[in-house]
Amino acid sequence: MKRILLAVVFAATVTPVTAKEAEPLEDPVYQERFEALTKELRCLKCQNQTIFDSKAGLADDLRRQIREQMYQGKSDEEIVDYLVARYGDFVRYRPDFKASTLFLWVGPFLFLVIGIAMLVHQIRKRRSVEDVAPLSEEEAKRVRALIDTQGGEKN
Amino acid sequence: MLRFIAPLLIFGLIAAFFFVGLDRDPTKLPSALIDKPAPAFTLPQLHQPEQSFSPEQMKGKVWLLNVWASWCAACRTEHPLFMELSRKGVPLYGLNYKDKRKDALQWLQQLGNPYRVSVSDFTGDVGIDYGVYGVPETFVIDKQGIIRYKHVGPISRQDWENTIEPIIKELQG
Numbered sequence: 001m002k003r004i005l006l007a008v009v010f011a012a013t014v015t016p017v018t019a020k021e022a023e024p025l026e027d028p029v030y031q032e033r034f035e036a037l038t039k040e041l042r043c044l045k046c047q048n049q050t051i052f053d054s055k056a057g058l059a060d061d062l063r064r065q066i067r068e069q070m071y072q073g074k075s076d077e078e079i080v081d082y083l084v085a086r087y088g089d090f091v092r093y094r095p096d097f098k099a100s101t102l103f104l105w106v107g108p109f110l111f112l113v114i115g116i117a118m119l120v121h122q123i124r125k126r127r128s129v130e131d132v133a134p135l136s137e138e139e140a141k142r143v144r145a146l147i148d149t150q151g152g153e154k155n
Numbered sequence: 156m157l158r159f160i161a162p163l164l165i166f167g168l169i170a171a172f173f174f175v176g177l178d179r180d181p182t183k184l185p186s187a188l189i190d191k192p193a194p195a196f197t198l199p200q201l202h203q204p205e206q207s208f209s210p211e212q213m214k215g216k217v218w219l220l221n222v223w224a225s226w227c228a229a230c231r232t233e234h235p236l237f238m239e240l241s242r243k244g245v246p247l248y249g250l251n252y253k254d255k256r257k258d259a260l261q262w263l264q265q266l267g268n269p270y271r272v273s274v275s276d277f278t279g280d281v282g283i284d285y286g287v288y289g290v291p292e293t294f295v296i297d298k299q300g301i302i303r304y305k306h307v308g309p310i311s312r313q314d315w316e317n318t319i320e321p322i323i324k325e326l327q328g
Contacts, residue, residue, distance in 0.1 A: 044288030047181065057253065058288055061279045086286040088187035 030070055037076050038063060041083065042091050050093070186305040187286055193220070193296045194284040198274035201251050201259055208248075208274045210300060217326045218246040219319075220294040221270070222282065224254045225262035227290040233309035237269035240315070245323075249273030252282050252290055295319065297326045 035052060041062075043054035051059050051066070062083070069079050080092065089095040097105055135143065188194075197209040210220075221237070223230045241247055249270035251259045256275060263273070276282055285294065288307075295304040304322050306314060 044184065058279075061253075061283060065280075065283060085187060086283060087288065088185055088286070090184050 033076065034067060034070060037079065038066060040093055041080075042093055044087055044091065182289065183307050184288070186302075188294075188302045189305060191302055193294065193300050193302050194281070196274075196276075196281045196284065198250075198276055198281060201249070201256065201263075201273040201275050204256070204275070208272050210296065213248075213296065214300055215298050216246060217298055217323055218248055218296055219323075220248050220250055220285075220296060222250045222252045222285070222287050222290050222292040222294075223273075224252045224290050225258040226254065227252075229309045230291045231266070233291060233311075234266055234269070236310060236312060236315060238267050241269035241271075246271060250281065250285075251275050252287065253277065253279045293319075295322055295326070 038052035039050045041051040043049045043051050043056055043059040043062075045056035045058045046054050049056075049059070051062050065082075066079055069082065074082075083091045089101060095101045095104070193210045195210060197207050200206045200208050237247060247270050249272070251273050253276065259273070259275070263270075279287075285292075291309055293306040293310055294302050297303050303326060304319065306319065310319065
């Protein structure tokens, strides 16, 4: 019985660790931080994926780096700075607000403002057409006269 | 008059924007390392692993660091040009990125070795320091050890003659 138990224990400890990258970190707090951070970072190889879910070899390496740096006690900010220094702002899905990223941040609102301005302009123009004063009595007479003469020519 | 010109102008602007965008390669990213010192490393040489190489040794020289691997298909594209350049005496150094030593040596033996020295970056850590995201990549490093230019993807003859060679000449000047 003892032998069997021992064998079971051995088998359990010797189980090879596969898919090391997908394995969560032992500490759930670290894991949460790790997930939040890697979901904010772009994989440079497959640009529409985050480092969290990319299967590219480079993403693997970057995840390893990020994990190691976390264990070394680096803050999220330090880790992001480390990556930006190497890969540029492109590695971040939400880059810092600065001169080179100004258009990226402000651009959509700029277009929104332009759009609203154009809309307001159009509406005002239309209203000013509607607001035309009614014809005076004399004008109405002239209009009627014109219509009548034209009608007369046709006959 | 304005009511006809304005839409045309807006259309022209958007069209120009997209037209420029058509020609841009989204996989080519601006390097964050231009005009920054080449990150230091000490790695074993591919051919003599007991000997190491570090960029420090290249101070005072203009040189090229090419990131390559035997598994990299695009590296074969630029290889014939590199052979030619190496015969002309262009100082090409290789960073063998995430490769197996055996495969790398075999690759060079089959196709020829254009590198004065290649170093082995098995883990890819030095690659990360250099912001490598696609192989091949080539860095032009000046006499002070500053990265002055980075080329992503295989170098064509045109790239070499129009861009890289003039930069090297100027730096050597």
